[in-house]
Amino acid sequence: MLSILRYILGFAVFSIDGKNAERFLNLTVRSGINIWKIEKKTGKLFLAKITATNFKNLRNITKKFKVKIKLKSKHGFPFIFNKYKKRLGFLVGPICFVLIIYLLSFFIWNINVVGNKKLTEDEIIKATEELGLRVGTFKNSLDTELLEKNIMLKLADLSWLAVNLQGSSAKIEVKEKEEPPEIVPNEHPCNIISKKPGQITQIQAHTGKAEVKNGDSVAKGDLLINGFDQDNYGKSTINHATGKVFAITKRLLKEKVCFNQILYHNTKKVINRRSVEFFGLKIPLTIVPKPDENYKKELTVNKVRFNNLCLPIVFHKEKCIKQKKEKIMLNIEQAREKAQENLKRREEFEFKNAKILSTNIKERIENGIYYQDVEYTCEEDIAEESEITFEKRPETQSKESNNKKNKSLET
Amino acid sequence: MKKFKKLKISQKLKKIVKNTQVSPGLFSNPCHIEVNSNEEAIIEGCKGVLDYDKNLIRVDAGKMRLLFAGKELLLKCLTSDSLIIHGKILSVEFQDLKSS
Numbered sequence: 001m002l003s004i005l006r007y008i009l010g011f012a013v014f015s016i017d018g019k020n021a022e023r024f025l026n027l028t029v030r031s032g033i034n035i036w037k038i039e040k041k042t043g044k045l046f047l048a049k050i051t052a053t054n055f056k057n058l059r060n061i062t063k064k065f066k067v068k069i070k071l072k073s074k075h076g077f078p079f080i081f082n083k084y085k086k087r088l089g090f091l092v093g094p095i096c097f098v099l100i101i102y103l104l105s106f107f108i109w110n111i112n113v114v115g116n117k118k119l120t121e122d123e124i125i126k127a128t129e130e131l132g133l134r135v136g137t138f139k140n141s142l143d144t145e146l147l148e149k150n151i152m153l154k155l156a157d158l159s160w161l162a163v164n165l166q167g168s169s170a171k172i173e174v175k176e177k178e179e180p181p182e183i184v185p186n187e188h189p190c191n192i193i194s195k196k197p198g199q200i201t202q203i204q205a206h207t208g209k210a211e212v213k214n215g216d217s218v219a220k221g222d223l224l225i226n227g228f229d230q231d232n233y234g235k236s237t238i239n240h241a242t243g244k245v246f247a248i249t250k251r252l253l254k255e256k257v258c259f260n261q262i263l264y265h266n267t268k269k270v271i272n273r274r275s276v277e278f279f280g281l282k283i284p285l286t287i288v289p290k291p292d293e294n295y296k297k298e299l300t301v302n303k304v305r306f307n308n309l310c311l312p313i314v315f316h317k318e319k320c321i322k323q324k325k326e327k328i329m330l331n332i333e334q335a336r337e338k339a340q341e342n343l344k345r346r347e348e349f350e351f352k353n354a355k356i357l358s359t360n361i362k363e364r365i366e367n368g369i370y371y372q373d374v375e376y377t378c379e380e381d382i383a384e385e386s387e388i389t390f391e392k393r394p395e396t397q398s399k400e401s402n403n404k405k406n407k408s409l410e411t
Numbered sequence: 412m413k414k415f416k417k418l419k420i421s422q423k424l425k426k427i428v429k430n431t432q433v434s435p436g437l438f439s440n441p442c443h444i445e446v447n448s449n450e451e452a453i454i455e456g457c458k459g460v461l462d463y464d465k466n467l468i469r470v471d472a473g474k475m476r477l478l479f480a481g482k483e484l485l486l487k488c489l490t491s492d493s494l495i496i497h498g499k500i501l502s503v504e505f506q507d508l509k510s511s
Contacts, residue, residue, distance in 0.1 A: 026459035030491045038486035040465050 010052035010076030017045050018067030028061055052078060107279065108137045109168040110303075110310035116174050119157055124172060127154045133163065133170060135312055136279035169310065188387055189238040192225035194218045195384040198247030208241030218247065218382070227388055238388065245383040248357065250375060253350065255343050257335040257370045261328050264296070269322040271295065277314040295320040335370035336363070343374060354380035442472035446503070451487075452479060452496045460486070460494065468496055478504035 016024060021044060028035060038048040050058070052074070062069055084090050111128065113121045128134070131150045133142060144163040151172075152161050160175040192208065200216045208225040212218060227241040274285040291297075297320050304313040330338070347356070360375040445453040454470055454477065461476065462469035468484050470477040484498035 022460050022463050025463075025489060029459070029489050032491070034488075034490055036488045038463070038489060040463055040484075046463070 006049075006051070007076045010074070010078035011049050012052055012055045012074050013047060013049050013072040014055065014058070015041075015045055015047055015070045015072055016067055017070070018065060019044065020065045021046050021067055024061065024065045024067045027064070028058065031057075031061065033057060047072065052076065104312075105168055106139055107168065107312075108133070108135055108139060108142075108165075108170050109279075109312040110135060111170045111172065112310070113172045113174065116176065118176055119155065119174070124151075124155065124174065127151055128163075128172065130154075134280055136281070139165060139168075168312075186240050188240060189227045190240050190385045190387045191223055191227045192241045192243055192245065192383045193386045194220060194222045194224055194245070194247070194382045196220055196247070196249050196380075196382045198249035198382055200224075200245060200247045201379060202246040203243070204245070205241070205243040207239050208243065210243075212245070224383060241385075243383060244381050246379055247382045249354075249378050249380055249382065251350070251378060253343060253346060253374050253376065255339040255346075255372045255374075257330070257339045257342075257372075259330050259335060259368050259370060261330055263326045263328055264323045265326060266296070267322045267324050271320040271322075273318040273320065275316045275318075277316060279312045282316070291320040291322075294323055294325075296323050330370075332365075332370065336372065339370060339372040343372070351376070351378060354378040442475070442477070444477070444503075446500070449481075449500045450497065452500060452503070453493070454496070455493045457492065457494060460489070470494065474508060476506040476508065478502075478506060480504070 018024070025035065025038065025046075025048075033050065033054045035048045035050050038046060041047055055071070058069055111125055111133065113124045116124060128147070128151060131147055131154065133147055142163075142165070144165065148161050148163050151163075152158055155161075157177055158174055159177045162173045164171045164173065192205075197219045198217070200212050200214055200218060202214065203210045203212065203224070205225045208227050209229050211223050211226050218224065224245045225241040225243050227239050228236060229239060230236040271288055271291055272286065273288050276283050276285055297318055300317045300319070302315040302317070304311040304315070356376055356378050358377045360377075362373045362375070364371045364373075442457055443455040445455075447453075454472070456472070457477070458471040458473055460468065461471050463486065465484055466480060466482060468479045468486070470479070479496055479500055480502045481498050481500040484496055484500070487495040487497040
């Protein structure tokens with residue numbers, strides 16, 4: 001820290017030569033001039049460092065002693081400044097820099113999107129760009145309230161949106177619509193029905209009366225646990241039926257693989273196209289024509305950041321690799337392997353909550369295509385809640401029935 | 412007469428310090444030396460440098476002289492009442508002016 005301060009203030013390295021060098025040093029120090037890094041060189045020669053402002057004061061002290069002082073070198077910021085102060089560019093440059101930064105602060109430098117889950121950042125930015133908010137837009141021309149309303153109208157999946165201008169960056173905070181899952185509330189009465197056809201293996205009726213037994217076959221929509229319950233005294237209650245019903249179900253997955261396949265290989269021919277985007281204006285840095293369809297493109301985008309602040313300078317690098325087409329003919333073994341690989345991937349997704357008990361594989365070849373149909377026998381929970389709805393009886397009918405009852409009572 | 416009185420007071424103070432086992436620097440202003448390993452010595456309350464060589468530095472510490480012997484000795488910092496010696500210090504010698 002001290003060395004940095006000395007560099008900012010500037011310091012000089014000087015030599016002291018003479019008989020009374022030590023006495024000279026003592027007197028210099030007593031007169032309030034600090035010296036550091038005093039080195040003894042050959043003979044009576046000393047090297048020492050002193051602040052730039054104090055060096056001139058040394059002359060007065062040297063007169064009293066028979067010592068010679070000589071300036072060896074000068075270091076620090078004031079000397080560098082003196083060296084370049086005649087050059088106009090050094091003065092104009094910083095002024096221009098400050099002026100440009102001030103002018104650029106009137107424009108939007110970058111757009112950040114926060115809070116999106118389903119919608120991608122690109123989708124939201126594209127919508128805002130169409131409505132006038134893009135990198136390089138003049139800040140004062142923006143009506144954020146109107147913009148918010150227009151974006152909300154454009155993107156139906158949003159439930160709330162706010163456009164906040166923080167300095168030169170626009171922060172778009174969004175909240176997406178969340179559709180509530182279809183769950184029958186606990187206070188509403190419901191039955192448990194089957195969502196798939198199968199053979200019952202296990203029933204766990206927590207609330208309600210089980211209407212099926214182990215080994216029963218059920219179709220889709222059949223009643224499994226009844227919400228209506230009647231006790232031994234004939235009193236009936238309507239409950240929110242809960243429970244789990246496990247059954248053996250059958251599912252079919254189909255997969256097809258074409259014997260004639262086209263493979264793409266990367267060749268050594270690579271074209272790199274670079275460009276820089278400044279306030280939305282794309283400037284190419286390489287003069288290379290656009291490659292044809294035989295090239296695979298890999299795009300990398302580097303945003304220039306300074307202290308977590310995104311600057312309006314974006315570097316684009318497009319790596320185009322030439323592809324070589326190769327037609328290959330798969331044999332049955334390879335086609336089967338590929339189909340099984342695909343099926344395995346689908347199994348992980350499709351049978352998340354099911355236990356596979358057995359599989360039955362059927363293969364066939366038609367028109368140069370290999371087909372594999374796999375029938376899975378699984379055990380899974382087939383219970384699904386179904387709300388019990390009540391229909392209101394028409395008022396006229398109820399009145400008539402009341403009248404009839406009264407008449408019968410009179411007779 | 413005044414000098415004699417002063418001497419008497421200082422001798423009495425010394426006696427008190429000796430008996431009460433208080434730090435000697437409490438009443439007088441002696442030289443304070445701090446040595447970090449054998450690489451650096453910080454001397455506060457000194458009055459200047461008497462001799463300066465690569466292998467030997469003699470410091471005026473008021474009532475005594477300090478003699479630092481070593482290799483590649485360097486005066487890292489020098490102010491009116493303190494200095495820092497840097498280098499490989501091999502020995503420190505105290506020379507009492509009264510005895511010499």
